[in-house]
Amino acid sequence: MSMNQPLRLSPSAVTEYQNCPLLYRYRKIDKLPEPPSLDAERGTLVHTVLHDLFESVAENRTPPTAIDLLPSRWKAQIEAKPELIDLVSNEKEWLDSAASLLETYFTVEDPKTFEATHREIHLENDLTESIYLHGYVDRLDVAPTGEVRIVDYKSGKAPKPGWEEKALFQLRVYALLYWKNKGVLPRLLQLIYLGDGKLVKSQPTSADLESTEKTLMRVAKDISVSIEKDYWPPNPTKLCDWCFFKKICPAHND
Ligand code: SF4
Known part of the structure; x- marks a missing residue:
């Protein structure tokens, strides 16, 4: 990847890098194929x-x-x-x-x-000259009174107590994109877990979204350093059991 190209960030790419820089490299830099799941x-x-x-x-x-x-x-x-x-x-x-x-x-x-105003809507923004941020939102509802609700469907079960904030990161990024593009702060973020019928909801504040933007800038900087130094450390965790690349990962094959 050339350093002159803007870094393409999405909520899933950021989470992937935070979970394991090597996995990010396999997927986003090397673009190694993976079988469907x-x-x-x-x-x-x-x-x-x-x-x-x-x-x-x-x-x-x-x-x-x-x-x-x-x-x-x-x-x-x-x-x-x-x-x-x-x-x-x-x-x-x-x-x-x-x-x-x-x-x-x-x-x-x-x-x-209710009427779903937008489905599978693509939101994008140049956070800086070198960072392009984007994402696909499952559903974005605009009420007749103007309030905006962002909804994402998950086919698994709701996170255990204490993990909701992590789960909401993706929707806060979408809310940040909408806020930057339209100047409207979404009123409600809603994750619908189809595995157990539970909801995780949050009413974002401008401070929440500013903090999300800071996280994005920090991770973007870390990814840029990884690219520059070609430094992609593996981060072995429980998630490795679901990682297709375990069989080639140095953390498991030394
Ligand atoms: S097996 Fe684990 S440490 Fe290795 S790339 Fe996959 S997630 Fe990262």
Whole structure:
């Protein structure tokens, strides 16, 4: 990566670097391929359905409508990524597992009662001349009175007590992007966990978002130093058990 190109930052890239600089290098610098993961693909499928659900008129946004969308959206996902066929041996069980996440969604909110203003909206901003920040927001609702709510769907379970702040980082970055671009401070950030039907909510203050920006600037500086010095230390943790690169990682193969 040339030092003259702006550094591309997203909330997931920042978290990845903070978790393990070497993993960041494998993914973002070396761009090593990784096989698809079932959990991630199920998450994509459910996100697609929750996106398309809002194309129905309000009274039709019901669990049966959402579940009926699953087979066609799964077919389109396989067409785009044919290797998924080998990943799913029992399609009925697979679609049932996605349907169960969708049913949980309806226990958390009622999509008949509001309009989703933006879905899968791309937000971007040049934080500085050398830092480009961007991200895709699952849903951004603007109330008739102007208040903004940013929503992200997670297909797993809510974090244990004490870990909510870490989980909210991603939404604070989106809120910062929206604030910078539109001059409006979002009123509410909402993480919806489809694995257990729990919500994590936060009302961001300008101080919260300024502190998020400071974190971004600090991590951007650390990444730039890593690039300059080609220094990517592994950081072995429990997360290594889910890391595809464990088999080539020096922390596990010396
Ligand atoms: S196995 Fe662990 S230490 Fe090695 S790259 Fe993956 S996350 Fe980092």
